[in-house]
Amino acid sequence: xxxxxxxxxxxxxxxxxxxxxxxxxxxxxxxxxxxxxxxxxxxxxxxxxxxxxxxxxxxxxxxxxxxxxxxxxxxxxxxxxxxxxxxxxxxxxxxxxxxxxxxxxxxxxxxxxxxxx
Amino acid sequence: xxxxxxxxxxxxxxxxxxxxxxxxxxxxxxxxxxxxxxxxxxxxxxxxxxxxxxxxxxxxxxxxxxxxxxxxxxxxxxxxxxxxxxxxxxxxxxxxxxxxxxxxxxxxxxxxxx
Numbered sequence: 001x002x003x004x005x006x007x008x009x010x011x012x013x014x015x016x017x018x019x020x021x022x023x024x025x026x027x028x029x030x031x032x033x034x035x036x037x038x039x040x041x042x043x044x045x046x047x048x049x050x051x052x053x054x055x056x057x058x059x060x061x062x063x064x065x066x067x068x069x070x071x072x073x074x075x076x077x078x079x080x081x082x083x084x085x086x087x088x089x090x091x092x093x094x095x096x097x098x099x100x101x102x103x104x105x106x107x108x109x110x111x112x113x114x115x116x117x
Numbered sequence: 118x119x120x121x122x123x124x125x126x127x128x129x130x131x132x133x134x135x136x137x138x139x140x141x142x143x144x145x146x147x148x149x150x151x152x153x154x155x156x157x158x159x160x161x162x163x164x165x166x167x168x169x170x171x172x173x174x175x176x177x178x179x180x181x182x183x184x185x186x187x188x189x190x191x192x193x194x195x196x197x198x199x200x201x202x203x204x205x206x207x208x209x210x211x212x213x214x215x216x217x218x219x220x221x222x223x224x225x226x227x228x229x230x231x
Contacts (some may be wrong), residue, residue: 006160034218043206044161044221093160097217105151106217108161 002028004096006109013084014117020080021112023094029074030096034106035067038091047092050077084116119144119211121222129228130197138192138225140207145185148210148217152181152192155204155224164205165192169212197229 003026013019023033031052036044048069049057056069066088068080077096081088093111120143130136140150149168153161165174165181167190173182180193190207204226208219 032217036221043223044208044219046218046220049218091158095161095219105163105166106219107163108153110160111158113158 002026002096002107004030004094004107004109006094006112008112009110010113010115012115012117015085016083018080018082019084019114020078021092021094021114023077023079023096023109025075025096025107028096030077031074033071033077033094033096035069035077035079036093036095038093038111044093047079052077081114084114086116089114089116119147119209119220121207121209121220123205123207123222123225125225126223127226127228129230131230132197132199134197134229135193135195136197136227138194138205138207138227140190140192140222142188142190142209142220142222144211145188146212147185148212150181150183150190150207150209151219152179152190153206153208155206157204161206194227197227199229199231202227202229 005024007022033050035047038044047062050069050071052071058064071077091111091113095106095108122141124139151166152164167174167183178195183190204224206224208221210217
C-alpha cells in the first residue's frame with residue numbers, strides 16, 4: 001500500500017507553546033488529507049479535512065484557530081497546535097488517499113503523540 | 118449522524134482459534150467500509166476495504182463481509198496467532214460527500230494467547 005510519513009512521532013512541549021506536525025505522502029500525491037485525534041482507549045475522531053491549495057474543512061467542535069492546517073503541496077500537510085494546553089495531549093494521525101474521490105482507500109501515518117506539560 | 122459500534126470491546130482467545138469481530142453502523146448510505154489494525158501507540162494498517170457494492174473481501178486468513186442494508190460487517194480471522202494481537206477498527210465512508218473521510222468504530226482489542 002501507499003506510504004504516509006508523519007513527523008515527529010513524539011513531542012513534549014510546555015503549555016502555551018505551539019507544535020507543528022508534518023504529514024507527507026511519500027509515493028503518491030494526495031489532493032486531500034485528513035487529520036484525526038485519538039485520546040487514550042478511544043477511537044479516532046476526525047478533526048479536519050485538508051485540501052491542497054485551499055482552506056481546511058473542520059469538523060464541528062474543532063477550533064480552527066487552535067488547530068491550524070496547511071496543505072501547501074500534494075505531498076505535504078501540516079497541523080499546528082497553537083498555544084497548546086494539557087488537554088490537547090493526544091495521538092494525532094493523518095491520512096491520505098492515492099486515488100482521490102470519495103471511494104478511494106485511505107492510508108495512515110504512524111501518528112504523532114503530543115504531550116503538553 | 119453516522120455512528121459506528123464494534124462488539125466485543127475486548128476479546129481473548131487461545132492461539133489457533135477462529136474468531137469473528139463485529140461492526141455495526143446506523144446509516145446504510147456509505148461508499149465503503151474499511152477494517153484496520155492498530156498496534157499499541159502506532160498508526161493504522163489497512164486490512165481490507167469493501168466497496169458498498171461488494172459483499173466480502175478476503176486477504177490471507179482474513180475475510181470481511183458487508184451487509185449494507187442491515188448496517189453490519191464482520192471480520193473473520195482464521196487460525197489466530199499471537200501476532201494478530203492488536204486493536205481492530207472498522208470505519209465507514211459516508212456517501213453524499215466529495216471526499217472519503219472515515220467515521221471510526223470504537224474498536225475491538227484482541228489478545229491471542231500462545
